[in-house]
Amino acid sequence: MKILINNMSNYFKAALLLGTITLVSCEKRLDIAPTASIADNLALNTEGDVLVTLIGAYDGAQSAAAYGGDIMVLNDLVGNSTNINFTGTFAGLSDAYQTQMVSDNGFARDTWAACYNTINRCNNVLTAVAKVTSSTTKRNSVEGEALMLRASMYFELVKLYAKFVGDGDYATNPGVPLVLTPTGNVTDANYPARATVKAVYDQVIADLVKAETLLPNSNGNYVSKWAAAAQLSRVYLMVKDYANARDAANRVITGSGKSLAANFGSNWFTFINNAGGTPGEYLFSLKVTAQDGTNSQNTYFGRNVGIAGTAGRSDCKIRLTHINAYETGDFRKGYFTLSGGNYYTNKHLDRFGDVAIIRLAEMF
Structure with missing residues (x-):
């Protein structure tokens, strides 16, 4: 099952804008910086800037339209009509439940925007991660967290807005746009084509593999090595790489110290x-x-x-x-x-x- 969105360019543009940083300074008069761009001298220049932006990435992932629950609800409604009876009055959720999506579905739009908003924040962190100089361990953790969050957003996007692996040729089926560098100024050049489903999954796997090597075993309320390995197991399962899915899951079971x-x-x-x-x-x-x-x-x-x-x-x-x-x-x-x-x-x-x-x- 899948959600089809026909006119995503405006939604994508909005998502990229949401991920930018707007800075305002005041001397004798109010000077307002352009809201669609980040000046080079106002970008992430210190470790503190990078850490605050990483918290912003978590905040983006936590939004209602993303991992705050809408992603899970949309997946449940689209794929579980034999198990769930939706009786609510929200037209956007009703469309998903009946698999009769329209191009202006608000829930699909908001989830798309929230995911790309979070991705752009992660891209900002990854571009400036060298500014984290307090310790190598801290820098590795910051990079791993940003990779894990970016991969998770792309994993959810490709599941919701593209065909599943096994439905046609995933090496040629259109997936979602892959944007791996920060978007500071939205222009016509910021309308990337959809990458293939395979290309998106390849990027997700690469991000998670690297994140697992960088993240600590324990990381408080933030993502850890075991969260990355668990997500990687899910991704491998989705692309039918059962051996790697098993191995990643076993690493979590035997190494995380967690129990049922x-x-x-x-x-x-x-x-x-x-x-x-x-x-x-x-x-x-x-x-x-x-x-x-x-x-x-x-x-x-x-x-x-x-x-x-x-x-x-x-x-x-x-x-x-x-x-x-x-x-x-x-x-x-x-x-x-x-x-x-x-x-x-x-x-x-x-x-x-x-x-x-x-x-x-x-x-x-």
């Missing part, structure tokens, strides 16, 4: 159950707090069950065919609730906490 949660429920309600702490099984996740971040999975799959911190629109119901697919005794079946004649998942009731991108369980 003894209580499946501890992977969910992360704010309510874990006081906002990241579940031990998570390899890659993004924080959502009352001050920052959005969880679109909560917005569309969640609902208020009378417990403080729960919320949601209840737009996505779970079909009985999905419920019946679980064997008797499968504890996962206990994470669905029948209410008002409809089944709902209980995994996304929590407004806050972590948005899980990759869990250890996916590596098995």
Whole structure:
């Protein structure tokens, strides 16, 4: 399944503009710098500039239109009509659910823009990473984080906006534009053609392979070596390179020090159950707090069950065919609730906490 966007040039231009930096200075009068360009003398000149821009890349990835949840919701709606019944009123999501996309679909536009916004921030970091001079370890981590985030955005873009590997010839099928250098000034030259699906996957793999070698084993709330290896396993699986997918997954299983949660429920309600702490099984996740971040999975799959911190629109119901697919005794079946004649998942009731991108369980 795929989302087709026919008129992406304006969306792409907007995405590139969003990724630029605007600086304003004031002396006796207000001097406003051009908003569509970055002057060479105002670019990333210090380690602090680079680190702030890297945080901006995480912020871009965290946006609602990207890993804040819309990417996951769009994938669920496009590929799971036999498991999910979407009853919401958002026309853009309804189009995705019915696989009847139009060129001005707002959700598709915003996800495209958010991903390229994040990519441009990563490109700015990668171009200026030599300015990180406090230590080689720090410079390697910064480079690895930017590569991991850029690869993840391209991975999501090529899955949503191009044909899957196996649907025709992926060496010639159009993928998405590959932009690997910062875009500071938007001109006609900034309308790159779509690279092939294979070229996009090749770039994603190259970025992740390098990121895995650069990143530390542990990196706090930021991506680590094991997050890169786990994402790499996913990518190899998508391109049907099963041996490398297995090997990358095994590296995570044996080297990350993580273990499967003894209580499946501890992977969910992360704010309510874990006081906002990241579940031990998570390899890659993004924080959502009352001050920052959005969880679109909560917005569309969640609902208020009378417990403080729960919320949601209840737009996505779970079909009985999905419920019946679980064997008797499968504890996962206990994470669905029948209410008002409809089944709902209980995994996304929590407004806050972590948005899980990759869990250890996916590596098995």
